[in-house]
Amino acid sequence: MTARVKESRGQEMALTAAVAVVIVLLSLLPMLRLLKEVVAPGGVVSDTAIRLGLSSSATWVATWHTLVVGVFGTLLAVVLGTFVALLVTLTDIRGRGVLVLCYVMPLMIAPQVTALAWLQLFGPASPFLKLLGLAPPLGTRNPLYSTEGIILLLGVQYGPLVFLLVRAGLRKLPRELVEAARAGGAGWFTVLRTVVLPLMTPSIMAAAALAFVSCVGNFGIPAFLGIPANYLVLPTLIYQKLAGGGPAVLGETAFLSVLIGVIAMAGIVTQEIMSRRRDYRISSTSLSAEPYELGRWRVPVEAGIWLLIILILVLPLFGLVLTSLVPGYGIALSSATATLDNYRFVLFEHAGSRRAFFNSFALSIAAAVFAVLVAVPVGYLIAWGKQRWIRLVNLLIELPYALPGVVLAIAALLMFLRPIPFTGIQLYNTVWIILYAYLARFLVLALRPTVSGYHQIDRALEEAAQVAGAGLFTRLRTIVFPLVAPAAIAGGLLIFMTALSELTVSALLWSSGSETIGVVMFSFEQGGDSNYAAAMSAITVAITFVLMLVTNLLAPYLPSGVLPWRD
Amino acid sequence: MAGLTIANVTKTFGDYDAVKDVSLDVRDGEFLAVLGPSGCGKTTLLRLVAGFEKISSGQIRIGSDVVSDASGSVPPEKRRVGIVFQNYALWPHMTVAENVGYSLKVAKVDKAVARQRVADALSLVNLDGLADRRPANLSGGQRQRVALARCLVAAPSLVLFDEPLANLDVHLRASMEDEFAAFHKRTGTTIVYITHDQAEAMALADRIAVMDHGRLAQLAAPRDLYREPANEMVASFIAQGIVLPARVLSAEQEGHVRVEVLGHEVVVRCRPGELPRADAKICIRSPDLEIAGKGEAGFDATVTRAIYKGGAVRVELSPTLQPDLHLHVERQEPGSFEPGSQIRLKIMSGWLIPNGKPA
Numbered sequence: 001m002t003a004r005v006k007e008s009r010g011q012e013m014a015l016t017a018a019v020a021v022v023i024v025l026l027s028l029l030p031m032l033r034l035l036k037e038v039v040a041p042g043g044v045v046s047d048t049a050i051r052l053g054l055s056s057s058a059t060w061v062a063t064w065h066t067l068v069v070g071v072f073g074t075l076l077a078v079v080l081g082t083f084v085a086l087l088v089t090l091t092d093i094r095g096r097g098v099l100v101l102c103y104v105m106p107l108m109i110a111p112q113v114t115a116l117a118w119l120q121l122f123g124p125a126s127p128f129l130k131l132l133g134l135a136p137p138l139g140t141r142n143p144l145y146s147t148e149g150i151i152l153l154l155g156v157q158y159g160p161l162v163f164l165l166v167r168a169g170l171r172k173l174p175r176e177l178v179e180a181a182r183a184g185g186a187g188w189f190t191v192l193r194t195v196v197l198p199l200m201t202p203s204i205m206a207a208a209a210l211a212f213v214s215c216v217g218n219f220g221i222p223a224f225l226g227i228p229a230n231y232l233v234l235p236t237l238i239y240q241k242l243a244g245g246g247p248a249v250l251g252e253t254a255f256l257s258v259l260i261g262v263i264a265m266a267g268i269v270t271q272e273i274m275s276r277r278r279d280y281r282i283s284s285t286s287l288s289a290e291p292y293e294l295g296r297w298r299v300p301v302e303a304g305i306w307l308l309i310i311l312i313l314v315l316p317l318f319g320l321v322l323t324s325l326v327p328g329y330g331i332a333l334s335s336a337t338a339t340l341d342n343y344r345f346v347l348f349e350h351a352g353s354r355r356a357f358f359n360s361f362a363l364s365i366a367a368a369v370f371a372v373l374v375a376v377p378v379g380y381l382i383a384w385g386k387q388r389w390i391r392l393v394n395l396l397i398e399l400p401y402a403l404p405g406v407v408l409a410i411a412a413l414l415m416f417l418r419p420i421p422f423t424g425i426q427l428y429n430t431v432w433i434i435l436y437a438y439l440a441r442f443l444v445l446a447l448r449p450t451v452s453g454y455h456q457i458d459r460a461l462e463e464a465a466q467v468a469g470a471g472l473f474t475r476l477r478t479i480v481f482p483l484v485a486p487a488a489i490a491g492g493l494l495i496f497m498t499a500l501s502e503l504t505v506s507a508l509l510w511s512s513g514s515e516t517i518g519v520v521m522f523s524f525e526q527g528g529d530s531n532y533a534a535a536m537s538a539i540t541v542a543i544t545f546v547l548m549l550v551t552n553l554l555a556p557y558l559p560s561g562v563l564p565w566r567d
Numbered sequence: 568m569a570g571l572t573i574a575n576v577t578k579t580f581g582d583y584d585a586v587k588d589v590s591l592d593v594r595d596g597e598f599l600a601v602l603g604p605s606g607c608g609k610t611t612l613l614r615l616v617a618g619f620e621k622i623s624s625g626q627i628r629i630g631s632d633v634v635s636d637a638s639g640s641v642p643p644e645k646r647r648v649g650i651v652f653q654n655y656a657l658w659p660h661m662t663v664a665e666n667v668g669y670s671l672k673v674a675k676v677d678k679a680v681a682r683q684r685v686a687d688a689l690s691l692v693n694l695d696g697l698a699d700r701r702p703a704n705l706s707g708g709q710r711q712r713v714a715l716a717r718c719l720v721a722a723p724s725l726v727l728f729d730e731p732l733a734n735l736d737v738h739l740r741a742s743m744e745d746e747f748a749a750f751h752k753r754t755g756t757t758i759v760y761i762t763h764d765q766a767e768a769m770a771l772a773d774r775i776a777v778m779d780h781g782r783l784a785q786l787a788a789p790r791d792l793y794r795e796p797a798n799e800m801v802a803s804f805i806a807q808g809i810v811l812p813a814r815v816l817s818a819e820q821e822g823h824v825r826v827e828v829l830g831h832e833v834v835v836r837c838r839p840g841e842l843p844r845a846d847a848k849i850c851i852r853s854p855d856l857e858i859a860g861k862g863e864a865g866f867d868a869t870v871t872r873a874i875y876k877g878g879a880v881r882v883e884l885s886p887t888l889q890p891d892l893h894l895h896v897e898r899q900e901p902g903s904f905e906p907g908s909q910i911r912l913k914i915m916s917g918w919l920i921p922n923g924k925p926a
Contacts (some may be wrong), residue, residue, distance in 0.1 A: 174654065180658075182643040183718070184670030185645075190673055199659070290620075
């Protein structure tokens with residue numbers, strides 16, 4: 001008897017311990033290391049790092065810029081996302097599935113690709129404007145190199161994030177609450193103003209907090225639009241400092257990255273406080289409300305929303321493709337000048353970009369596979385485990401993703417600048433430090449769908465295997481994994497898409513030989529080779545799009561909400 | 568206040584008729600219950616009257632105003648109907664007073680007047696002093712009363728109840744039933760009350776419309792529904808009526824005919840003008856079945872099951888002649904009804920189910 005008890009206990013303990021090790025390594029350790037650098041640089045508690053950081057005027061300027069683009073970018077994202085969510089969810093607009101796919105698409109495209117695409121659309125060298133004969137003379141400043149430009153693109157990039165959360169909220173709105181108001185004599189706009197929007201406050205607030213964290217931590221957009229205008233936000237300030245000063249300025253950047261983390265957290269805390277002020281709990285569950293009939297406004301509204309899609313998705317991507325076909329800066333596109341040379345160059349000729357494609361693919365696949373394999377047991381503990389500390393585990397795994405990528409990158413640098421103790425293994429200046437950061441940052445993307453997958457599975461299936469005599473590991477392998485595999489794999493594909501053209505983390509961690517697609521794209525653009533950058537971007541967008549379609553094949557086996565672009 | 572006229576209304580979802588050619592008239596001030604098993608179309612009917620769904624054909628009038636017909640549909644906010652939802656549908660972000668006063672605010676009623684009317688409505692449902700509470704802090708019964716006050720305050724021409732008691736526990740249900748009856752008496756409002764609970768419908772309604780598969784099976788006063796079901800569905804649905812095949816032996820005389828059922832002859836009630844026919848059906852209630860004495864006319868039956876119901880025993884039997892039929896009787900005395908034992912029964916009374924079109 002004791003032996004049998006021991007065996008089953010042993011497997012459970014082993015699983016728990018393994019999960020604990022993974023979490024300590026990927027989340028707890030880097031965060032603690034970062035805090036130590038700020039609070040006790042060199043191992044002695046002192047406020048030098050903080051004092052030094054606060055006394056620098058660059059810090060204050062960048063913080064101010066971060067807040068400005070963060071707040072206004074969030075506002076734009078909330079207005080756009082909520083507006084589209086209301087139209088798509090509550091009216092009888094047609095073509096909903098395609099609309100959702102198109103509107104959510106910018107979220108799947110890396111921010112720097114969005115930035116590049118928009119830059120190509122409006123600049124003096126824009127092949128698109130040249131086609132229309134509207135291009136300003138060469139040498140004119142691109143209007144997007146400005147605060148407003150950054151705010152606009154942040155709004156476009158994260159509007160879909162708000163859209164997804166508000167739409168999920170709207171779908172849970174019981175129809176009776178709307179119908180009771182209508183029976184009370186309220187017309188549609190009154191219902192919207194007095195019932196729907198107030199009840200959506202928690203969703204909108206949560207979405208705003210998420211958008212704010214994303215805007216504040218965004219690197220790609222302010223890097224492409226702000227650096228040329230010398231408009232620095234905290235992430236780009238950190239990048240410039242590190243690029244200029246190397247490991248010597250790590251302490252200084254550690255303070256800055258903690259500052260970003262604090263600003264991001266302040267956004268979340270504000271949301272918490274504000275949504276506690278009123279009771280918005282919807283207790284009943286019911287069907288969602290009948291769509292509002294737009295009547296004769298239907299066609300104009302549909303036209304309007306498709307115009308929006310054209311503006312924020314189709315035109316920029318079109319501009320991107322046009323630029324990728326132009327042989328050089330400022331040359332007008334025509335059937336005579338169009339060329340695929342840029343594609344040939346980035347894929348086969350340029351050694352750095354060839355390496356980058358290889359590295360990014362390898363990194364994304366490794367991160368995705370690792371995350372799927374880890375998400376299954378961790379999800380098992382989170383969804384079905386009875387331990388109290390499980391909630392904490394979940395929070396810890398969310399943290400590296402919730403915090404801006406710069407924070408994690410700096411933490412990783414601090415951890416691996418010197419060889420790992422006792423082993424002498426050097427991760428700094430290799431591709432492995434990027435892999436570490438990807439694993440830590442993206443694990444949660446696979447974990448979330450896996451946990452919701454677990455919640456849909458009848459636990460009795462596992463218990464039946466247990467009764468049949470299967471131990472924990474056997475059950476995980478033969479019963480649990482096959483059941484949650486679709487959700488976990490969908491999460492893995494999300495990770496692959498996100499990691500493929502990732503820039504924020506790799507911009508700080510790359511070294512010669514370990515370039516990623518994002519990094520090479522960025523250096524092409526900085527060197528004025530927009531055509532090459534555009535060609536690389538077009539390739540990644542195409543890969544992302546194909547993967548989205550492939551992932552759709554998994555959809556019938558997935559809990560709803562796992563694939564953001566699917567309605 | 569106004570009556571409600573539903574004329575030949577059909578509602579089709581895809582190729583499924585949720586409501587099929589239903590006609591009924593609710594008189595001004597009447598309490599009409601719409602009763603039926605789930606999926607019979609009663610909720611769809613309510614949503615059609617409220618204007619949340621559009622009719623496929625037919626016409627709906629509230630008072631003398633046509634609100635739905637083939638040419639269009641008056642939107643719900645212009646119909647002046649009040650609705651009490653099953654899940655109360657109170658807005659969680661508003662106080663009780665804000666909930667109740669919502670329609671007044673929408674109609675831009677003067678604030679002082681509105682406040683007075685909200686107070687009146689709240690005291691009418693015995694909720695004085697709770698005006699500033701939030702719905703989350705109320706009990707189920709209190710929430711239901713807020714919902715009542717909310718539809719009352721706008722002085723609607725018609726109040727629709729959508730299974731309002733289905734979410735309450737048994738004790739609360741009885742007291743809310745009283746409350747609804749009092750509410751109807753006080754206000755004199757025309758009420759359409761959707762329910763699947765017969766006892767509720769019987770206790771509250773002036774008339775009951777029984778629906779089945781989207782059709783109106785019978786519209787009658789509760790007593791008539793019980794005593795004189797118009798068809799087999801109503802007969803078996805209401806109070807678990809027992810439907811038995813019979814042969815009519817005589818023509819109607821003073822509301823009665825002689826029939827042969829299970830091999831014995833019985834006199835049952837019937838509609839005027841019934842003539843002898845085969846293939847008839849009669850409806851009996853369990854009190855109509857008695858144990859036959861020695862030598863009395865009757866039929867033999869086998870006990871299939873006896874269920875103790877606390878103070879009474881429900882005995883289920885099948886007649887020896889036709890074992891595929893199921894009968895049941897309630898017995899007070901503690902007799903022994905072992906499954907398999909034989910009992911001789913006689914039918915004391917019954918109702919000849921009319922042939923042909925439902926009334």
